[in-house]
Amino acid sequence: MSLPHALLTSLLEQPCSGMDLARRFGRSIGFFWPATHQQIYKELGKLEAAGWVRSTAEEGARGRKRCYEVLPAGEQELKRWVAEADDPPPLRDAMMVRLRAEAALGTGAGVENDLLHRLARHRTQLALYEDIEQRDFTGRELSAAEQLQYLILQSGLATEREHIRFCEKALALLEALEPAES
Amino acid sequence: MSLPHALLTSLLEQPCSGMDLARRFGRSIGFFWPATHQQIYKELGKLEAAGWVRSTAEEGARGRKRCYEVLPAGEQELKRWVAEADDPPPLRDAMMVRLRAEAALGTGAGVENDLLHRLARHRTQLALYEDIEQRDFTGRELSAAEQLQYLILQSGLATEREHIRFCEKALALLEALEPAES
DNA sequence: TCCTTTTATGCAATTAGTTGCATCTTTATA
């Protein structure tokens, strides 16, 4: 479970409120560890109780906005956790199950719907990553931290491209196997 | 949630008991939808209650072994589900969070441990997939169903190779960024 | 024959994440 450490990382990059975190998650760390604002608020409470962050009320802001920042104990904890190793996350992909089901049922069961839907999603996501690449990591010298962030982005780019290749390949195979369907 | 449909698929390929399913999951569908025997037994109960499978006591076997087989209603349900589309599963990878944390903390925090650990795991998994490829899908004509199963395996092969490439690239970058560490 | 091991099935507690809703505060608008 890495949500607490994802939050510590994000707050270390830039102290902010729970809502801000939720928004930033949507376009950076959240690509690799999605979280809703509900989860984030609950977790921030735990982090503060553990003495890893502290919060101060932000005057002149909307609602009851609180600003969170990482304490030394939190930074220590993050360092400890970074040096840990664990197994790759188990992968669960319904589309692979669908493909195998199509094989078991005999072709023509309609897995193309899912393949086409995902193809569209992966193309959108790839375009988003390419925009970020163009905007933040192209045409200038990168600091060490930026090189690492770019590396992470490259993982996203490679993954999306691989998914796109796979969907296209699968659709081509299905086309070849059931020429009467189209 | 695709466990019920993964079970229907596997039972359609070959009727068997819950324990057999658990074992088969370990080396086929389970690569893309892992499940423990506890989950499987509970789900089989639901499938039977829904009238999608039926079970018969297997005489002359150990324990209280029951053999499950898919009923027509179950096959209908599987067909219906195969034609559905849904979003790609959200990806959650602690190692990416670690890399970003390393960037925020300044290099030297020790993310190499996780990279090396995963590199080993992905190499093992790749070797396993390559064995299956060699044994089941090489040097002969493949039926339509087999071509689909091979396609799924190829996704696994590509994914593992991509992960390996990424770990190697990340380790090389870290090496370059902190030459004093090694 | 008793006792241990193996095979097979299953329950219960916990954890992490999702979804839907509730509340409070400020800002904009009619």
Add this chain to the structure above:
DNA sequence: TATAAAGATGCAACTAATTGCATAAAAGGA
């Protein structure tokens, strides 16, 4: 100045999966 909208925080119920343990029946060995 009411009132609505938007911003910010949070609770509660539910779901899916993990982990640890319990039970039952047959096989094999002493």
